[in-house]
Amino acid sequence: MIHFEVETLSQAMQVTMVLRKASIRDIAKELGMNASTVWRVTRYPLKSSAVNLLRIVNWMGIGNDTFWELWQKELQPAPSDKEERSLGKTCSKAL
Known part of the structure; x- marks a missing residue:
């Protein structure tokens, strides 16, 4: 069985x-x-209608827990450019 981390x-x-x-x-x-x-829907699930999203999720056959976990990750905001730059500086100083 093949296992993928997404x-x-x-x-x-x-x-x-x-x-x-x-x-x-x-x-x-x-x-x-x-x-x-x-x-x-496959590219931008957050901007899609719930009906279309649920139809595709049902087609995929993933469980409710998995769907909810992935949905929560989609909802997390991406770090801004300023935050990324400060994280990069912190990481380079630590090295």
């Missing part, structure tokens, strides 16, 4: 597509959705 929901969706050897068009046809909608 950080976000969008990564989980992309890995599932690869494992199932499914293209965005295949998923869209199977779910009765527009291909551009499927693409948008």
Whole structure:
């Protein structure tokens, strides 16, 4: 069995597509959705409608706990450029 570590929901969706050897068009046809909608949900799940997101998550077959954990990681704000620069300085000083 293959095990993948993913950080976000969008990564989980992309890995599932690869494992199932499914293209965005295949998923869209199977779910009765527009291909551009499927693409948008897989790339930007936070900006997508809940109905479309849940349809794709159900297609993926991931559990509620896994979905919730990945969703929480998606909600965490990315560090700003200023924070990244200060983190970089701190790390370089520590070395």
